[in-house]
Amino acid sequence: MPAVPVVLSAERHREAAEVFGGAYLVGPVTDRMWSRSAATYKGSTVHAVLEDDDSIGAVARAFDVTLAVPGGCVPAAGVSSVGVRADRRRRGHLRSLMTAQLEHLRAAGAVAATLRATEATIYERFGYGVASSYGTLTVDRARARLRAGAAPERALRLVNPTAALQLLPQVHDRLVRSRPGAISRPTWWWTNQVARMLDKDEPLWVLCTEDGDGEVDGWVVYTATHTDTASGEHRAQVSVIDLVGATPEVELALWQAAMAIDLAETVVAQGRPLDDGLPLALVDPRAARLSAVEDETWLRLLDVPTALSARTYGSADAVVLGVDDQLVPGNSGRYRVGPDGAERTEAAVEVEIGVSELASVYLGGTRFAALATAGRVRGDAPALRRADLLFAADRAPWSGTYF
Numbered sequence: 001m002p003a004v005p006v007v008l009s010a011e012r013h014r015e016a017a018e019v020f021g022g023a024y025l026v027g028p029v030t031d032r033m034w035s036r037s038a039a040t041y042k043g044s045t046v047h048a049v050l051e052d053d054d055s056i057g058a059v060a061r062a063f064d065v066t067l068a069v070p071g072g073c074v075p076a077a078g079v080s081s082v083g084v085r086a087d088r089r090r091r092g093h094l095r096s097l098m099t100a101q102l103e104h105l106r107a108a109g110a111v112a113a114t115l116r117a118t119e120a121t122i123y124e125r126f127g128y129g130v131a132s133s134y135g136t137l138t139v140d141r142a143r144a145r146l147r148a149g150a151a152p153e154r155a156l157r158l159v160n161p162t163a164a165l166q167l168l169p170q171v172h173d174r175l176v177r178s179r180p181g182a183i184s185r186p187t188w189w190w191t192n193q194v195a196r197m198l199d200k201d202e203p204l205w206v207l208c209t210e211d212g213d214g215e216v217d218g219w220v221v222y223t224a225t226h227t228d229t230a231s232g233e234h235r236a237q238v239s240v241i242d243l244v245g246a247t248p249e250v251e252l253a254l255w256q257a258a259m260a261i262d263l264a265e266t267v268v269a270q271g272r273p274l275d276d277g278l279p280l281a282l283v284d285p286r287a288a289r290l291s292a293v294e295d296e297t298w299l300r301l302l303d304v305p306t307a308l309s310a311r312t313y314g315s316a317d318a319v320v321l322g323v324d325d326q327l328v329p330g331n332s333g334r335y336r337v338g339p340d341g342a343e344r345t346e347a348a349v350e351v352e353i354g355v356s357e358l359a360s361v362y363l364g365g366t367r368f369a370a371l372a373t374a375g376r377v378r379g380d381a382p383a384l385r386r387a388d389l390l391f392a393a394d395r396a397p398w399s400g401t402y403f
């Protein structure tokens, strides 16, 4: 039996980062790396399994975020930097960490936890389910032209990246509230993701859209690599690092701006939502291709009653879910979910669902009927249809924030 995990004090955070770096195969933590990562760890709760000689055998980090859900938002935790030392694997360290972390986060009032998984076979056993997916959008600029009337003209402002580091964090969390799955970005996220690129002397541009009052309501952050033609003509590939808009219309205006960058042959954006509006708005929809689709958000509902009450539902007759949560038995039980909300009930169960599958349907990104076909939920067809209508969301879930 591994020792019960402890919460590490700040003095041992660098040691924890070393253990994670080794497990994640990124190697030793240099002073330069630590000058960036220290703030990340300081802003987190770090659980560790200590070995008999007091060395760290395994670590997991969690930090506070706000998670947007359909019609609202909940306090949540981002879980990251999970690693077990190579000489301590497959003896239950991860299970101890996940159990301790889950209890800690529940006690702290987090309604859900979200993570990005290195492997898709690890986290379901701890109640996590895939709640959003993303893909790479590759735009062939020579073919890409917006349809008439798509994306109204918007004022653009090129912002110096250093100034953007001050400006964008002030508006990001407000802008993304209407996208289920979006999370607030901690201060250290901005420093790590953007400042790291500035450190590397990579070119970086930030083009912002403005609303009628001159306030920033979206941005595209991009870099470029050069791909000169065989005849020596100067060409480039533009790589979009971040494209965030207050509304789908603003996002289209940002795409328009990205597609208008002269000398670019292709514009490539990784990690785009499955309902990115660009392909439908193009005269030639094949000018923008979505590829490399994979899981983004792994979600764990820590407090099922609060989570179910925190979101809004579509129009359909109510359905009674029978939820099963092996790790947190208090979450198990019957819930009546209808257009007016969700509450515990004693009524007969119509759809049986595990807590990991409940996480997958919670943001509207997966259908009950599809899970039933896969043998992962049970219920008759009319009940599944009502559940799908109730849990459907206006926009595909998407976090857009990698950590």
Ligand SMILES: CC(=O)SCCNC(=O)CCNC(=O)[C@H](O)C(C)(C)COP(=O)(O)OP(=O)(O)OC[C@H]1O[C@@H](n2cnc3c(N)ncnc32)[C@H](O)[C@@H]1OP(=O)(O)O
Pocket: 023, 024, 058, 079, 080, 081, 082, 083, 084, 085, 088, 089, 090, 091, 092, 093, 094, 095, 096, 115, 116, 117, 118, 119, 121, 122, 125
């Ligand atoms: C959010 C993030 O940070 S994602 C990053 C995750 N970390 C990494 O990928 C770094 C490299 N890998 C590791 O450090 C470790 O192998 C870990 C963290 C994946 C697993 O740690 P371990 O301590 O070996 O896992 P532990 O012994 O507690 O196993 C718990 C269960 O998970 C299973 N499991 C462990 N690792 C894996 C894996 N890579 N793939 C599938 N199942 C796994 C075990 O079989 C066990 O299953 P069971 O409960 O049904 O018996």
